[in-house]
Structure formats: C-alpha cells, structure tokens
Amino acid sequence: MFEEVGTTTEGDLIINLGPQHPATHGVLHLVITLNGEIIKKVEPHLGYIHRSIEKMTESLSYRQFIYVTSRMDYLSAHINNHACALCVEKALQLEVPQRAQYIRVIMDELTRIASHELWWGAMAMDLGAFTPFFHAFREREKINEIMEETCGARLTMNYMVPGGVMVDLHPDFQKKVKAFIQQYKAKIHEYDELVTGNIIFQNRMKGIGYLSAQDAVSYGCTGPVARGSGVASDIRKIAPYDVYDKVEFDEVLQTEGDSFARYMIRIQEMHQSIKIIEQLIDVIPDGNFQAKTKAVIKLPKGEFYQRVETARGELGVYIVSEGAAQPYRIKYRSPGFSNLSALDHMVRGHKIGDLIAAMGTLDLVIPDIDR
C-alpha cells in the first residue's frame, strides 16, 4: 500500500501533498505519482484527524451524542445535528411541532449558504485569488451573527435536540434574516464579476476534472459533485424530511461533469436556498418549539436509518439500538469520503495545478471524511 517516496519506474516521481499543506484545507495527505507534470495516480491517505466519533458515541446518551456531530462536517453543523435528531425521532415515532420543523429547515438552509460561501472563497484562494475570500466572509459573517444570536454559537451550534430545537428563536431573528437576504441579493453580482466571469478562472475550470454520470454513481458521489455530472441525488427532493415537501425549489443539475459545472451548481444552490428561506420566514407557525420527551431517552430495539442533504451531499445516520439509553453502534455515512474517492479518477492525466482546482470543487472537509 505505502510506496516508498522517490522514483519508481523510470521518469516517475512520487510526491506527498500534505498532511500539512494549505491547499488541502486540513490534514489530508495525498500521495501523487507524477510523470513530469502529468498526474498518473493520486492516493489519499487518511487518519490524521481521526477522533473515533462513532466509538465515542457508544458511551453517550441520545441527547449527548448530537453535539459531537457538529465536529464532523463543521461547516454543516446544523444539518448534521438535524440528521441525528431526525433519526432518534424516527425511532421514537415522535411528532415534532410545526414551529420546530420550520425553524430547522430555515437553519439548515442558512448553514448551506454559509458553507457554500466559505467554499467559494476558499476555492478562489486555491486558484490564487485572495480577495474573494473576504467578500465571501462578509456575507457569511452575517449568517454567523444570526446563529450566534439564536443558537448561542457560531460554528458548533448543538441547536437541534430530539423533539425540536433547544431554545426558541431570538425576537430579532426574522428581521435579521430578511436583512441578510437583502444584502445577499445586493452583493451577489460581485461574485460573478470577481470570479465566475474571469477568463483565467474559466480556463482553469472548464474541461478539468471530468466525472461522468456513471462514474459519479459508481463512486457513490452525492451532493453538488453528483449533480454536476447530471445525477439527481438531492435527498430534499427524493425523501423530504420536515417541511421540505411544502417548499418549492429546483434541484439544480448540470451535465458537463467538469470542475466548472460543480462550481456553478453551488452558486445556483445558494440562490435556491435563499428561495426556500423566503418562502418560510414569514409563515413560521406559533406553538411549541420542542416536543415533550422523557428525561432519559431509550430507543426501542432495532435498527434505524435517516439521511439528509448536507452542503456536501448525503449524510446517513445509522443507529443500532439494544433498547438501552445508549446506542449499541452508530455509523455515519459521510458525503466527503465518497466524493474524495472519485478524485483519483478525475485528475489522472491532468497537470498538478489542475489537481488543486479539481480538489477545490469537491469541497472537502477533512474532519467529515475522517471521523
């Protein structure tokens, strides 16, 4: 498995990208076999940020295990928490109050926008443009402030609990979200002016890192990566949870399958998220924000699975319960892991600079891949 660093067959060079490299967004280690500047093989090595979250969870109760998932895909913390809460509710057959369902979906979509904004800034930075990062953070900061005000944290919210949400919305929430939507609409054209239309950017993205629809399916890619290849895989459409079946939005699809397609998918997904929030923000029903649950939650004996659409793709939570207050086994199906596995296939034959561009469009969050 582990090849010696150095030359193998004549003219081939093996180099290590990472684990400490600014372009890998975390401790990802790629072993790249090069022939000149042409990539022959990319082998990801994981394990540098393994915290054994799944094993840890076996000793936590069904209230406590949710907070750890904020540390998996930390940019989709809300959505991870949502998946866990939904899985527990499914097992308990618990009816969640309407108000909580609305709040959850709005929070999910805000998280998705924040995540895509950060990705957009980091993506441009990978390609050498530094300014877009700050433009992205300007909008993202607004979302973080909204989260801070209502949930009490900016990144690791732990806001969803089995049966609803932890606390009610802050009185200013609706006003702030509307102000954010206005700011977003006024500033979004800057994104296209700065990056999307830029000729250098387009030349580095178009036709690079091609992934066909068949390959996207066989590698198990989900989320924007699969949709960039034309595979309809949005869990919000396929298996709607909470109030996603009541809102109207399009599942954005592109058929080109290259880096630029994946880029455009995320840009358009942000517009769709804004559309969802606009539909819900004025009609949040009154009532309870949390259903009554027992102090100690015990799931019935059996196996339960719930999947949601995070900013990166399909996240699955699989709980095996023996009827106790702690899970017997928990497995997370993380989107980043499958998306990363397609990297080797995508970049073979390209130049090493294109690897960074293609990897950027996968939107990797390493703690999500390596739990």
Next chain:
Amino acid sequence: MFLKEYFLDIYKATKSLLTGMKLTGYYFTHHKEILTEEYPENRKSLQLAERFRGEVIMPHDANNEHTCTGCSSCEIACPNGSIKIISKFDITPEGKKKKAIDQHIYHLELCTMCGLCVEACPTDAIKMANTFEHSVFNRNHLIKRLNKPGSKIKEGIEE
C-alpha cells in the same frame, strides 16, 4: 474570420479581468465598507450576543442565594464530565436531614459549551454567560466552584 475571433477573445478576456479589478479598486478606495474589527483595541465597545455560550455560571441574588438543589441532573447531562457535584446533608428546623449542594465544581478547561447542563437543570440554577476571554497561566484556575462560599439555597425551591 480567424483573426476576428482571435481579437474578440482577447477583448473579452481583458474585459473580464478589468471588471474584477474595478470591483477590487472600489473597495480599495471606499474604506467605510470595510467590516473587519480590530480586537483587542475595540474591547470596550465589543458586544457579544446575549445567548453566546462562553461559560457556565450560577447566578446569585443580593442575599447570596442561588436555586441549586444539588440534584446532579447537570452532572449526568454533561457529555464529558465537566461538572462534579459534591453534596451534603443539611438539618432542617424540623430536625430532618435534607440533601443540599456543598460544592458545584465546574471544569471550564473540559467544557465544550454545548449547553446541555443548562437544559437539564430543573430549577434553572445555572446558565451560560457570554464571556469568552478565558486564558490563564495556570490551568488550575479554570477549575471553578460555581456556588459562592457561604451561599445557600433560596426559600421554597424544591426539586
């Protein structure tokens, strides 16, 4: 024909670059739109959200009274053992033994600010404060006793 396309391409490319540079130039000359804050210079005017989870505290009123019964719910709810309850037995005026809090030990250095202890407390004796400057030179300073010395439980608080 070829030549025309060639120059059109160059024109388009230059235009796309200039559009981006115009925007950068705009922000370069409009300092009012800069959003970064200078911490710690702005410490006095810095306002954190009221709900920001920075630390667990136990509010005491003017008579040095709190509402903690020593029931240990927060200790059980905490996912990483940041809270330790040491209880004692008070003798009530009727001569009965009653469980009460002796020391509510809170390990700030272990806490992940999840807020589950506050959720679990039946008498709302603890809450999250929005302080965030917690660095100290000796880590033992981060182990805190939340009920103040000499404090006692408010009249009429039952589990």
